Amino acid sequence: MTTTSQSTPKTVLKDRTFYRKRVRQKVGAEGILRRILFLLIGLWIYIFLLGPLIRNFTRSLQDEKGLFIGLTNYVNYFSSPATSASLRHSLTISIISTVITVLLAFIYAYGLTRVTLPGRNLLNAIAMGPIFVPSLVQALAFIYMFGNNGIFTRILGINIHLYGPVGIVLSEVFYAFPHALIILMTALSLADARLYEAAESLNASNRRIFFTVTLPAVRYGLMSAAFVVFTLAITDFGAPKVVGGNYDVLATDIYNKVIGQQKFAMGATISTLLLIPAMIAFILDRIVQRRQVAQVTADVKPLGPKPHRPLVQTGMLIFCGLIALFIISVYLVVVVGAVTEFWPYNFSFTLKHFIPEVAGAHHGLGGLVFIINSLKLAFFTSLIGTVVVFSSAYLIEKSRGLKAPRLILYLLSITPLAVPGMVLGLSYLFTFNDPSHPFNFLYGTTAILVISTIFHYYTVPFLTATTALKQMDPEFESIGESLEMPFYRTFMRVTVPVALPALISIAMYFFLNAMVTISALVFLFVPGNEVASLGVMLLDDSGNTAQAMAMSLLILVTSLTVRTLFYFLTKGIQARTQAWTQR
Amino acid sequence: MSPSEDVKKEPYLRIMDITKTFGDLVALNDISLDVNEGEFVCFLGPSGCGKTTLLRIIAGLEQQNVGKIFQRGEDISRLPPRDRDFGIVFQSYALFPNLTATQNIAYGLENRKTPKSEIKARVEELLALVGLPDVGHKYPSQLSGGQQQRIALARALATSPGLLLLDEPLSALDARVRISLRLEIKHLQEQLGVTTIFVTHDQEEALVMADRIVVMSQGIIEQVGSPEEIYRLPATSFVADFVGLMNFLPGTAGPGENQAQCGTVTLECDYPHGFPTGSPVVIAIRPEDVRVGDPNQKLSNTIPCHVDETIFLGSFYRLLTLMPDMSKPHLVAEVSNNRMRDLGIKPGSQILVHLPSPLIRIYPDGRELFQ
Numbered sequence: 001m002t003t004t005s006q007s008t009p010k011t012v013l014k015d016r017t018f019y020r021k022r023v024r025q026k027v028g029a030e031g032i033l034r035r036i037l038f039l040l041i042g043l044w045i046y047i048f049l050l051g052p053l054i055r056n057f058t059r060s061l062q063d064e065k066g067l068f069i070g071l072t073n074y075v076n077y078f079s080s081p082a083t084s085a086s087l088r089h090s091l092t093i094s095i096i097s098t099v100i101t102v103l104l105a106f107i108y109a110y111g112l113t114r115v116t117l118p119g120r121n122l123l124n125a126i127a128m129g130p131i132f133v134p135s136l137v138q139a140l141a142f143i144y145m146f147g148n149n150g151i152f153t154r155i156l157g158i159n160i161h162l163y164g165p166v167g168i169v170l171s172e173v174f175y176a177f178p179h180a181l182i183i184l185m186t187a188l189s190l191a192d193a194r195l196y197e198a199a200e201s202l203n204a205s206n207r208r209i210f211f212t213v214t215l216p217a218v219r220y221g222l223m224s225a226a227f228v229v230f231t232l233a234i235t236d237f238g239a240p241k242v243v244g245g246n247y248d249v250l251a252t253d254i255y256n257k258v259i260g261q262q263k264f265a266m267g268a269t270i271s272t273l274l275l276i277p278a279m280i281a282f283i284l285d286r287i288v289q290r291r292q293v294a295q296v297t298a299d300v301k302p303l304g305p306k307p308h309r310p311l312v313q314t315g316m317l318i319f320c321g322l323i324a325l326f327i328i329s330v331y332l333v334v335v336v337g338a339v340t341e342f343w344p345y346n347f348s349f350t351l352k353h354f355i356p357e358v359a360g361a362h363h364g365l366g367g368l369v370f371i372i373n374s375l376k377l378a379f380f381t382s383l384i385g386t387v388v389v390f391s392s393a394y395l396i397e398k399s400r401g402l403k404a405p406r407l408i409l410y411l412l413s414i415t416p417l418a419v420p421g422m423v424l425g426l427s428y429l430f431t432f433n434d435p436s437h438p439f440n441f442l443y444g445t446t447a448i449l450v451i452s453t454i455f456h457y458y459t460v461p462f463l464t465a466t467t468a469l470k471q472m473d474p475e476f477e478s479i480g481e482s483l484e485m486p487f488y489r490t491f492m493r494v495t496v497p498v499a500l501p502a503l504i505s506i507a508m509y510f511f512l513n514a515m516v517t518i519s520a521l522v523f524l525f526v527p528g529n530e531v532a533s534l535g536v537m538l539l540d541d542s543g544n545t546a547q548a549m550a551m552s553l554l555i556l557v558t559s560l561t562v563r564t565l566f567y568f569l570t571k572g573i574q575a576r577t578q579a580w581t582q583r
Numbered sequence: 584m585s586p587s588e589d590v591k592k593e594p595y596l597r598i599m600d601i602t603k604t605f606g607d608l609v610a611l612n613d614i615s616l617d618v619n620e621g622e623f624v625c626f627l628g629p630s631g632c633g634k635t636t637l638l639r640i641i642a643g644l645e646q647q648n649v650g651k652i653f654q655r656g657e658d659i660s661r662l663p664p665r666d667r668d669f670g671i672v673f674q675s676y677a678l679f680p681n682l683t684a685t686q687n688i689a690y691g692l693e694n695r696k697t698p699k700s701e702i703k704a705r706v707e708e709l710l711a712l713v714g715l716p717d718v719g720h721k722y723p724s725q726l727s728g729g730q731q732q733r734i735a736l737a738r739a740l741a742t743s744p745g746l747l748l749l750d751e752p753l754s755a756l757d758a759r760v761r762i763s764l765r766l767e768i769k770h771l772q773e774q775l776g777v778t779t780i781f782v783t784h785d786q787e788e789a790l791v792m793a794d795r796i797v798v799m800s801q802g803i804i805e806q807v808g809s810p811e812e813i814y815r816l817p818a819t820s821f822v823a824d825f826v827g828l829m830n831f832l833p834g835t836a837g838p839g840e841n842q843a844q845c846g847t848v849t850l851e852c853d854y855p856h857g858f859p860t861g862s863p864v865v866i867a868i869r870p871e872d873v874r875v876g877d878p879n880q881k882l883s884n885t886i887p888c889h890v891d892e893t894i895f896l897g898s899f900y901r902l903l904t905l906m907p908d909m910s911k912p913h914l915v916a917e918v919s920n921n922r923m924r925d926l927g928i929k930p931g932s933q934i935l936v937h938l939p940s941p942l943i944r945i946y947p948d949g950r951e952l953f954q
Contacts, residue, residue, distance in 0.1 A: 022646075022648045022649070023646065023647055023648065023649060023650065023651075023660055023661060024646065024661065025643065025646045025661050025662070025663055026661045026662060026663060026666075027663075028663045028665065028666065030663070030665070031663065400644070401646070473673075473675050473677045475673045475675060475677035476677055476679065478642070478644050478664070478671065478673070478677070479671065479673075479677050479679075479690075479738070480690075481644075481663070481664040481665050482642065482664055482665075482669060482670060482671045482691075482739070483670075483690055483691030483694070483738075483741075483742060484665045484691065484694055484695075484742075485690065485691065485694050486694075489694070493679075493682075493690075494679045494681060494682070497681040498679075498680060498681055577681065579722050579724075579725070580680050580681050580682075580722035580723070580724055580725075
C-alpha cells in the first residue's frame with residue numbers, strides 16, 4: 001500500500017524548543033579558511049576605515065592638548081556666525097551647484113538619449129572630459145578665463161568676481177557634470193517605449209507626455225544625480241582651495257585649521273560636521289537606488305532617440321553644442337596655458353613651465369617626478385585595490401551561510417562612499433602619525449597613500465564587483481563543491497576569467513581616480529612622495545600658476561593615455577574571449 | 584513501497600524526519616523517505632512544495648534544521664557538500680562559460696591527481712555516453728540547450744558518484760528536446776545503475792521516467808509509489824488533482840460503508856472508505872474511466888446524464904455532461920471518435936454514463952477542488 005502523511009497537519013510545527021537545537025553543518029578546512037578570510041577583511045576595514053574614523057571623532061571631543069571636553073568644540077564652532085561660516089557656505093554652494101548641474105545635465109542627457117542630434121557620441125565623449133582631471137585644474141583654467149586677468153575678463157571687460165562662491169559653483173558644476181550625466185542618461189534610456197506609444201495614442205500633448213511620462217520615469221534618476229552632485233560639491237577640496245579666496249567652505253576650513261593653524265581638534269570637529277551631510281546624502285541615495293532597481297523590469301521595450309520639432313531640435317543642438325564647446329575651451333586653456341610664456345600678456349610658446357621649482361622636483365626630472373609618483377600611486381592602488389575589492393566582494397557574495405558576517409561586511413564595504421576624502425585623510429593622520437599605533441611605520445610612506453586612496457574609492461568598485469558576481473550563475477560554486485574542488489580554485493579558474501571585463505573596469509576606476517585625487521592625500525604626503533595632483537596645488541600655492549597648469553596638462557595627457565590603454569586592453573580581451581561570450 | 588525488499592536490504596539513502604524552515608515559512612515538515620540502490624526516484628510537486636529544498640539538503644547545499652540523512656548507512660547529515668558523494672545537474676546547466684565542453688567535464692577529475700591520459704579517455708567516454716562525441720572543443724555558448732544539459736550531465740557523472748541529483752534539468756528546454764532527453768536520461772540511468780533523484784513539477788516527466796514517484800505539497804509527502812500506483816490509486820485528493828485529469832464530484836458518505844451519495848445518485852466504490860455516513864466527501868474518477876452509452880441499465884453506478892458540451896480533441900472527444908438535478912460540476916468523459924458516431928452524441932443528448940466501481944476513489948471534502 002502507499003504511504004501517506006495525511007495525518008500530519010500541514011503547517012503546524014512541533015514544540016518550539018524542539019527546533020532550537022538546529023543541526024549545523026560541520027566546518028571543514030575550507031570553512032575555517034573562509035572564516036579566516038572574513039576575519040582578515042573585517043580587520044582590514046577596521047584598521048584602515050573604522051578605527052581611524054572613530055579616532056577622528058574622539059579627537060573632536062578633546063581639546064588641543066588631548067583632554068576630554070565633550071561637545072565644547074562643536075559649541076565653539078557654532079558660537080558665532082563668523083566661526084560657523086564654513087558650514088553655511090558649504091551648504092549654499094552645494095545646493096546651488098546641485099540645482100544647476102542637474103538641470104544642465106538633464107537637458108544634455110535628454111538631447112543625447114531622446115533627440116536625434118548629430119554627433120551624439122562625440123558630445124558624450126566631450127562631456128566625460130572632466131572625469132580625467134582633478135577639480136582644481138578646472139578651477140585653475142577658470143582663473144585663466146574669468147579671473148581678474150582672465151582672457152574673457154579682458155576681452156569682454158566683465159569681471160564676474162570669480163574668487164569666492166561664483167568660482168566654486170562654476171568649478172563644482174563643471175566637475176560634477178559628467179557624473180550627473182551618466183546617471184541621467186541611464187535613467188532616460190531605460191524608459192519604456194510602450195508608455196509613450198500609449199500616451200501618443202491617447203493624443204496627449206508633448207508637454208503633457210513630458211510631465212506625466214518622462215519626468216515620473218526618471219524621478220529616481222534625478223534624485224540620485226542630485227545626491228551624487230551634492231556629495232561631490234560638499235566634499236570637494238581642490239576647487240575651493242584654488243578659487244575660493246576668503247570664502248571658506250568645510251573642506252578648506254579643515255585644511256586651514258589643521259595645516260595652517262595646527263588646530264587639530266577643531267579640524268576633527270569640522271570634519272565630523274562634513275561627514276554628516278555626506279552620510280545623509282549617501283543613505284538617501286541608497287534608498288532611491290533600491291527603488292529605481294525595483295522599477296526596472298526585464299520586460300521593457302527600450303526607447304531610442306526620435307526626431308523632434310525643428311525648434312526643439314535646433315534648440316537642443318545649440319544648447320549641447322555650447323556646453324561641449326565650453327568644456328573643450330577649458331581644456332584648450334589648460335593646454336595653451338601650460339605652454340605659454342606669460343598668460344594672458346605674452347602668448348609665445350615655451351616648455352619652461354614643465355620644470356617646476358618646488359620641493360620634490362629635486363631629481364632634475366622636473367615635473368616628471370610628480371608624474372612618476374602619481375603613476376606609482378595609481379598603479380599600486382589599481383592593482384591592490386582590484387585584488388582586495390574583488391576577492392572580498394566574492395567572499396561576501398558567494399559564500400553559503402554565514403549570513404550575519406556577510407551582511408556586516410557588505411555594509412562596511414559600501415560605507416566609504418559616505419566618507420569624504422578630507423575626513424579620511426585627517427583620520428589617517430590622527431591614527432598613523434601616533435607613534436603608539438602598531439601601524440605607525442606606514443606614516444609617510446607611499447603605502448599609506450595607496451591604502452587611503454583605495455578606501456577613498458572603495459565603494460564603487462565593490463558594487464561593480466558585486467553586480468558582476470550576482471550576474472554569474474549562483475550554482476557555479478555548488479558545482480565546484482560537488483566536484484570537491486576547493487573554492488579558491490573555482491574562483492581562479494572560472495569566476496575571475498568570467499568577471500574579467502568587470503575587473504578591468506575596476507582597475508581603471510582606481511587608476512584614474514588615483515591620478516586625480518587630492519583631498520585625502522593633502523594630510524598624508526611627505527616631501528619626496530608628492531603626486532602630480534598635489535603638485536598642482538603646491539605650485540599654485542607658491543604662485544607658480546603656469547607651472548601648475550603644465551602639471552595639469554601632464555595629468556590630463558597621462559590619464560587619457562591610460563584610458564586609451566585600458567580601452568585596447570578591453571578590446572583585446574573581448575577578442576580573446578569571443579568564443580565563449582558570443583550568444 | 585515494496586516492503587519485502589526493504590526489510591532484507593538497507594536503503595541506499597535514508598532520509599529521517601527532515602524539517603527545514605526559512606524564517607516563518609515551513610519548507611519541509613518532518614519528511615522521511617528511503618531510496619534504494621539503483622533506483623530512479625522523482626520528487627514531484629508544484630513550485631514551492633519543498634522538492635528542490637529537499638534535494639539541496641541531500642546535497643548539503645542547504646542545511647536542515649532537524650533530521651538526519653544516511654547514505655550507504657553512513658550519517659551524512661552534517662557533512663559539507665564536498666564530503667558527500669553525489670553529482671548534481673541544475674536547471675540552469677551552470678556550465679562554466681569560459682571552459683570548453685571537455686574542460687567542463689574534466690573539471691572534477693583534475694583535482695584527483697588523475698593522469699592526463701586517463702582524464703582524456705574518461706572525457707571521451709562520457710562524451711560518447713551522452714551522445715555528443717564531437718563537441719568537446721566547443722564552448723557552452725556554442726552548444727544548444729539540450730547539448731549543454733547533456734554536457735552538464737556528463738560533468739556530474741565524471742567522478743562516478745554514487746548518487747545523481749537532477750534539479751529540474753529539463754525545464755529550460757523546449758518541448759521536443761525535453762521529450763527526447765527524458766528517455767535518454769532514463770536509459771542512461773538504467774545503463775549505469777546510478778541511484779538517481781530527479782526533481783520536477785512536470786507530472787508526465789515523472790510518470791515516464793521514475794521507478795518511484797514522491798508527490799510533495801506544502802512541505803509534506805502526499806504519496807510515495809510507482810507511477811501506476813500514483814495514477815491509479817491517488818492517496819489524496821491533492822495527488823488525484825495534480826497527476827492527470829480527474830472528475831471531482833461533491834457528495835456525502837453512506838449509506839453503505841462503500842457507498843456515497845452524489846445528488847440523487849448513489850455510487851459504489853470497491854473498498855470501504857471509512858467516512859461516517861453523512862459526512863461530506865469528494866467522489867473522484869478519471870475521465871477516461873467513465874464509460875458512455877453502456878446499454879445495460881441494470882449495472883450499478885449507471886447514471887442518465889445530459890450532454891452539455893462536446894469538445895473535439897483530434898483522436899477523441901471530451902464530453903462535458905451534467906448529472907441529474909445538478910448544474911455543476913461537469914462530469915467529464917472521454918469518448919473515441921467512432922463511439923461518438925455510433926451513439927450519435929450531440930450537445931443536448933441524453934446518455935447513460937457508467938462509473939465502474941473499482942475506478943472510483945473517495946476522499947474527504949476539499950472545497951478548493953470545485954473552484
